[in-house]
Amino acid sequence: MPLYLFDHLEKLRAFKHDKNLAIISDVDGTISEIAPTPEEAVVTDLMRDLLSQLNEKFKFVGVISGRSLSNVSEMVGVDGILYVGNHGLEYLKNGEKITDPDAEKYRSKMQELCKELETKDLLQLEGLKLEDKGICLCLHYRQCPQGEEAKEKIWDTLNQLLDSDELKISSGRKIIEIKPPLTKDKGTILEKIVKEYDLKKVIYLGDDITDFDAFSKLQELKKKREMEIGTILILSVEIPDYVKNSTQYYVNSVQEVQIFFKWLLDQ
Numbered sequence: 001m002p003l004y005l006f007d008h009l010e011k012l013r014a015f016k017h018d019k020n021l022a023i024i025s026d027v028d029g030t031i032s033e034i035a036p037t038p039e040e041a042v043v044t045d046l047m048r049d050l051l052s053q054l055n056e057k058f059k060f061v062g063v064i065s066g067r068s069l070s071n072v073s074e075m076v077g078v079d080g081i082l083y084v085g086n087h088g089l090e091y092l093k094n095g096e097k098i099t100d101p102d103a104e105k106y107r108s109k110m111q112e113l114c115k116e117l118e119t120k121d122l123l124q125l126e127g128l129k130l131e132d133k134g135i136c137l138c139l140h141y142r143q144c145p146q147g148e149e150a151k152e153k154i155w156d157t158l159n160q161l162l163d164s165d166e167l168k169i170s171s172g173r174k175i176i177e178i179k180p181p182l183t184k185d186k187g188t189i190l191e192k193i194v195k196e197y198d199l200k201k202v203i204y205l206g207d208d209i210t211d212f213d214a215f216s217k218l219q220e221l222k223k224k225r226e227m228e229i230g231t232i233l234i235l236s237v238e239i240p241d242y243v244k245n246s247t248q249y250y251v252n253s254v255q256e257v258q259i260f261f262k263w264l265l266d267q
Helices: 009-016 047-055 069-074 109-116 147-161 188-195 211-224 252-265
Strands: 020-026 060-064 084-085 090-093 096-099 127-130 137-140 167-170 177-181 201-206 228-234 249-251
Touching: 009 201, 009 228, 009 252, 020 188, 020 252, 047 060, 047 252, 060 188, 069 084, 069 090, 069 167, 084 096, 084 188, 109 127, 109 147, 147 167, 188 201, 188 211, 201 211, 211 228, 228 252, 249 252
Parallel strands: 020 060, 020 201, 060 084, 201 228, 228 249
Antiparallel strands: 084 090, 090 096, 127 137, 137 177, 167 177
């Protein structure tokens, strides 16, 4: 089990005084509150201001999201930081959108599946939402009255439509995602960022199952590259134990993330 961050801030004191620090964060549930639908989630003006100040003080600030690149960059809306969408399959660097070429090959297949899903009874489930993210699809069932039944029906429908190796199906906090069948995730894009920017000191914040890949990769890179890291989980009842055990620290809310960011900015 990770340690409660605010009982152990002294362990990170050297981070706040190092200009070479990099801060990388998930978005939904980390720097924005979990909302009933993706459209209702917001990054507050206060959080934007904190991210902007962190970017000015430290070497690097980036966000890695499961949202599409255009969606996450519009939602966060802070100039000068790195934006990564679709769990690392696309990112915005120096104003240029870069999509993983292997993932791009699956765009037409994903659109075919989207059209096929729209014809199924599955989408008649109360509260279920299909999100088209271009090279990925996402089914949100947070607002379904019978959440577990909805989850089972989504899995059953997808297994009927797809061969086991045709596309990749994974789950998160009240969502099921369909992605290209590639060995690329938040961990692989995080490793690319660390190497490209030669990062030696990194804080990563996340709240979901997909952040496990990032937490685990940083532990691996810590040993390989002799890095200093701080991995922080925003705790919730929806997080399985294996994700909790992959992190060093936890906080209880997005508000506590803000408090931590303010602490990093204090001289």
